[in-house]
Amino acid sequence: MNTEELTQIASAHQSAIARHDQEMAEIRAILREGQARSERALAEHERALAQHDQAIAQHDQEMAAIRSQQALIAQNFTNFTAGLEELRILVANYLRGRENL
Template sequence: MNTEELTQVVTAHQSAIARHDEEMASIRATLAEVAKSQAQNQAQQNLNTQAISQFTAGLEELRILVTNDIRGRKNL
């Protein structure tokens, strides 16, 4: 290989490395967004689970109140 051919090979190699670096940067950015989205989804899921637990507890409390009220009316 002569100098010109070696220069072309090096230039092509450098271009490939540059494209690879750009693609990897894009992939890293996408992965960061996905991780952020997953964290937000997990936080929302935790809030939903807490809200469901509170709602369930409220329903149970209401059920007890209604049961006691019905029992009280039967005893009158």
């Protein structure tokens, strides 16, 4: 090989190295962009998950309040029913007493 051929081979080699470096730079840029998108998507997912957890906690609180109200209503209904029964007995006793007069 003569000097000119060696120069051509070295030049082609340098050109291939430059193309390789350019392609690697493009690949790294694509990877950085993909990583940034993934990180943004993950942050959005975590934010949505936190909102979901907050909504569940609020729902649980609301359900606890409803259960408490239902228990109070049931107790009031029981008291009302017992009061009606007492009133029924009082009225029956009153009517029996009037009949005996």
